[in-house]
Amino acid sequence: xxxxxxxxxxxxxxxxxxxxxxxxxxxxxxxxxxxxxxxxxxxxxxxxxxxxxxxxxxxxxxxxxxxxxxxxxxxxxxxxxxxxxxxxxxxxxxxxxxxxxxxxxxxxxxxxxxxxxxxxxxxxxxxxxxxxxxxxxxxxxxxxxxxxxxxxxxxxxxxxxxxxxxxxxxxxxxxxxxxxxxxxxxxxxxxxxxxxxxxxxxxxxxxxxxxxxxxxxxxxxxxxxxxxxxxxxxxxxxxxxxxxxxxxxxxxxxxxxxxxxxxxxxxxxxxxxxxxxxxxxxxxxxxxxxxxxxxxxxxxxxxxxxxxxxxxxxxxxxxxxxxxxxxxxxxxxxxxxxxxxxxxxxxxxxxxxxxxxxxxxxxxxxxxxxxxxxxxxxxxxxxxxxxxxxxxxxxxxxxxxxxxxxxxxxxxxxxx
Amino acid sequence: xxxxxxxxxxxxxxxxxxxxxxxxxxxxxxxxxxxxxxxxxxxxxxxxxxxxxxxxxxxxxxxxxxxxxxxxxxxxxxxxxxxxxxxxxxxxxxxxxxxxxxxxxxxxxxxxxxxxxxxxxxxxxxxxxxxxxxxxxxxxxxxxxxxxxxxxxxxxxxxxxxxxxxxxxxxxxxxxxxxxxxxxxxxxxxxxxxxxxxxxxxx
Numbered sequence: 001x002x003x004x005x006x007x008x009x010x011x012x013x014x015x016x017x018x019x020x021x022x023x024x025x026x027x028x029x030x031x032x033x034x035x036x037x038x039x040x041x042x043x044x045x046x047x048x049x050x051x052x053x054x055x056x057x058x059x060x061x062x063x064x065x066x067x068x069x070x071x072x073x074x075x076x077x078x079x080x081x082x083x084x085x086x087x088x089x090x091x092x093x094x095x096x097x098x099x100x101x102x103x104x105x106x107x108x109x110x111x112x113x114x115x116x117x118x119x120x121x122x123x124x125x126x127x128x129x130x131x132x133x134x135x136x137x138x139x140x141x142x143x144x145x146x147x148x149x150x151x152x153x154x155x156x157x158x159x160x161x162x163x164x165x166x167x168x169x170x171x172x173x174x175x176x177x178x179x180x181x182x183x184x185x186x187x188x189x190x191x192x193x194x195x196x197x198x199x200x201x202x203x204x205x206x207x208x209x210x211x212x213x214x215x216x217x218x219x220x221x222x223x224x225x226x227x228x229x230x231x232x233x234x235x236x237x238x239x240x241x242x243x244x245x246x247x248x249x250x251x252x253x254x255x256x257x258x259x260x261x262x263x264x265x266x267x268x269x270x271x272x273x274x275x276x277x278x279x280x281x282x283x284x285x286x287x288x289x290x291x292x293x294x295x296x297x298x299x300x301x302x303x304x305x306x307x308x309x310x311x312x313x314x315x316x317x318x319x320x321x322x323x324x325x326x327x328x329x330x331x332x333x334x335x336x337x338x339x340x341x342x343x344x345x346x347x348x349x350x351x352x353x354x355x356x357x358x359x360x361x362x363x364x365x366x367x368x369x370x371x372x373x374x375x376x377x378x379x380x381x382x383x384x385x386x387x388x389x390x391x392x393x394x395x396x397x398x399x400x401x402x403x404x405x406x407x408x409x410x411x412x413x414x415x416x
Numbered sequence: 417x418x419x420x421x422x423x424x425x426x427x428x429x430x431x432x433x434x435x436x437x438x439x440x441x442x443x444x445x446x447x448x449x450x451x452x453x454x455x456x457x458x459x460x461x462x463x464x465x466x467x468x469x470x471x472x473x474x475x476x477x478x479x480x481x482x483x484x485x486x487x488x489x490x491x492x493x494x495x496x497x498x499x500x501x502x503x504x505x506x507x508x509x510x511x512x513x514x515x516x517x518x519x520x521x522x523x524x525x526x527x528x529x530x531x532x533x534x535x536x537x538x539x540x541x542x543x544x545x546x547x548x549x550x551x552x553x554x555x556x557x558x559x560x561x562x563x564x565x566x567x568x569x570x571x572x573x574x575x576x577x578x579x580x581x582x583x584x585x586x587x588x589x590x591x592x593x594x595x596x597x598x599x600x601x602x603x604x605x606x607x608x609x610x611x612x613x614x615x616x617x618x619x
Contacts (some may be wrong), residue, residue: 030560030572037576048605049587050596165611371571415608 016290028056028245035062036069040163040402047134058408060196067403069140076111077361080400081374082136084392085121103134105144106389107400110361120162124416125169134158136396137200138189138255142403143391145189145200157200159230161406166415167405173235174205175224182207183224184250188260192282198230198405199282201260205248221247227285231413242278242287254308258282261313263292263304275304277313293327295337309359316356324353326365326379342379358397366397441468442478449486450478453493460496462563481562488558491551495567498539505532544574549590552578586619 035043035057043066047054056062085102104121108114125134125146134156137145146158152255157170188201204224223246225238245266253272254261264278277290292304295317307314316324324344331337344354354367357374366392376385406413441453441458450588458464467479481489504530544552552575559567579587595602606613 026557030556030568033568033572034575034579037573038580041612042580042582044609045584045616046587048584048595048597048602048613050593051592053593054605120546165609 032056032062032065036066040404043404044164044407057404060408063404063407064196067401067405070142070401073111077111078117078400078402079104079108079110079358079360080139080396080398081108081389082388082394082396084394103394108387110399114385116191123160123162123165123167125156125158125160125167128355135394136398137187138253139398139400140191140198140255140400141188143189143198146185147187149185149187149202157228159198159200159406161403163402164404164406164415166406166409166413168230168409168413170200170228171233171235173202173226173228174237175202175226182285184248186248186250186253188253188255188262188280189258190255190258190282193258194283195231196333200228200280201280202226202228202235203248203262205246217251221245223248224278230409238285238287246278248278248301251303251305252307254313256304256308256311256313261290263306271388276308290329290333291335292342293335295327305356307356307358309363314356314359324356324367326356342382344377344382357391357395361399368392368395427470431484443489444478444480445484445486445489446482449489451489451493454497456500457493457496459490460500460566462565462582463561465470469520483561484558491555492558492562492564492567492615495570496564497546498543499536499566502532502535502539504580540570540574553591581615581617583619584613584614 009325026076033054035046035053038046043057047057053236080105081104085104102412103391104119106116106120107118108116134148137147139145142163144160144162146160148156155172155176157173158167159170160167183206186203186205188203189199190201191198192403202225206222206224222244223241225241226235227238228235230295242264243266246264247266248262248264251263259279259281262278263275265273270273275292277292279288279290280286281288292315295304304315304317307316309328313329315327315329315338325340326341326342326344327338329335329338354369357368358366360366360376364372364378364385366376366387368374372390372392374387374389374391374395374397376387377383422514439455440452441455441464441616443453443458443464447450459468463481464479467557484492507525547555552571554574556571559571579590584595587593
């Protein structure tokens with residue numbers, strides 16, 4: 001457009017008015033298309049540009065669009081690590097307990113270089129009780145679920161979005177420590193796609209304290225289950241619990257396909273121990289079971305561990321004299337598809353076994369070696385790659401995606 | 417930039433390929449400029465495409481574009497023309513019937529894709545280099561009205577790059593928006609997410 005005189009003589013005010021009306025006619029889809037490409041920091045500052053922008057951004061549909069965009073935004077996926085900055089010392093018999101462990105969280109690119117992308121070490125929640133440590137229950141859609149219900153019964157749960165520096169402290173659960181019963185807690189965290197709700201699950205395996213004989217199973221075992229919903233902000237006690245006699249180990253769960261999975265066991269009629277995978281579907285909140293493969297001698301109870309592996313489950317044991325093996329359920333839900341896919345060789349002294357902490361997107365196992373170093377190891381190649389990080393007993397690793405989850409949450413949410 | 421007085425103001429008129437009839441479509445902008453555009457390029461505009469698909473309208477009749485100025489359309493045409501050229505650098509995907517042939521299609525195509533990606537990156541970096549914020553806004557509105565997804569994607573990406581990590585005032589000025597918060601309301605947001613408002617770039 002040429003700058004001819006008549007146009008130039010129009011007042012600046014009118015031109016501004018024209019521009020303003022030009023942007024008023026800009027459909028919200030275009031604004032959202034711009035916002036979704038911004039870094040989270042800028043998305044937040046955009047909420048203070050004007051009220052329209054705030055309502056566009058702090059909207060559940062934009063938050064879920066942003067989440068979807070986040071999963072495809074980068075060339076490589078991210079891995080979230082919970083690490084400890086204190087120098088780790090491993091005792092002869094097992095992990096050493098730290099009273100004042102200084103944990104931090106690091107996001108790494110899950111690629112060849114494994115460089116650090118971001119780090120979170122400045123957050124205001126640390127365990128309150130004498131020996132309590134916040135452990136990670138799990139991550140989902142950018143949220144991290146923490147609990148310090150380990151080592152002390154303090155019942156503190158947190159749902160945290162480190163990218164927003166925002167968290168929700170859950171109310172105290174209903175089922176607490178009882179005078180005559182001790183319990184082992186198991187936890188799970190996941191997303192219910194039907195109701196678009198985040199849920200935290202707490203399973204307590206109660207044992208009658210008075211009947212704990214040496215080498216004998218306690219006579220009374222009952223399981224209590226509670227589910228917290230972010231949408232309601234409340235814990236709900238589940239009445240449909242796993243059958244009597246079912247016990248949970250208190251080991252990490254696997255969250256896949258909208259369901260939470262734990263290894264559980266019960267005594268059979270002929271006094272053997274039967275292990276299986278207990279599955280809680282988050283939509284209908286019903287427990288189901290998946291059988292485990294025959295893993296050899298199981299006269300002594302040698303716990304089996306599971307982990308998410310893509311859309312299915314991986315399984316490994318910590319049998320002390322045998323090298324570490326990993327099984328995969330090739331077809332999720334089909335118990336006959338459990339296949340042993342690797343036995344790691346060259347692991348050094350037999351008594352020291354590496355711990356499986358998780359898996360990379362490309363399928364390598366992330367292992368915590370007995371010298372405290374974290375490595376990834378190919379399941380087919382058995383090739384070891386040092387990740388340049390030190391881990392500890394409480395090291396956690398899971399795939400992670402940046403999100404705005406909790407941005408639209410006002411009640412009971414705290415920023416720092 | 418296009419000169420409003422010519423009948424054919426296209427900056428880079430395409431040379432007619434031997435044997436192929438270069439069919440053109442005539443477009444008329446809001447400020448009365450006439451553009452004759454190659455059919456392939458004009459069909460990149462969703463609005464133009466539906467116009468000629470819905471109506472049995474003769475391609476020689478100028479299609480009116482009341483919401484687009486001549487300068488904007490000229491830039492849009494340049495973009496779409498170049499974009500088509502870059503896309504033609506990648507060989508078309510083999511048909512669904514090909515099986516063994518698909519295995520052959522491997523490295524050669526990957527190389528071509530990489531080259532095309534690089535071309536596009538350089539072209540896009542150049543394309544908006546000297547455009548003011550106002551020009552970019554005008555292009556967005558044009559791309560939106562003409563329904564050109566690829567251009568709109570690129571423009572939104574570019575605007576995001578321009579405003580990211582800038583101050584709230586910068587964003588307001590860019591979009592011509594007046595803040596409608598009370599000072600107390602605005603202070604509350606800034607306090608709640610204080611960390612996000614720190615360390616922004618100079619305007």
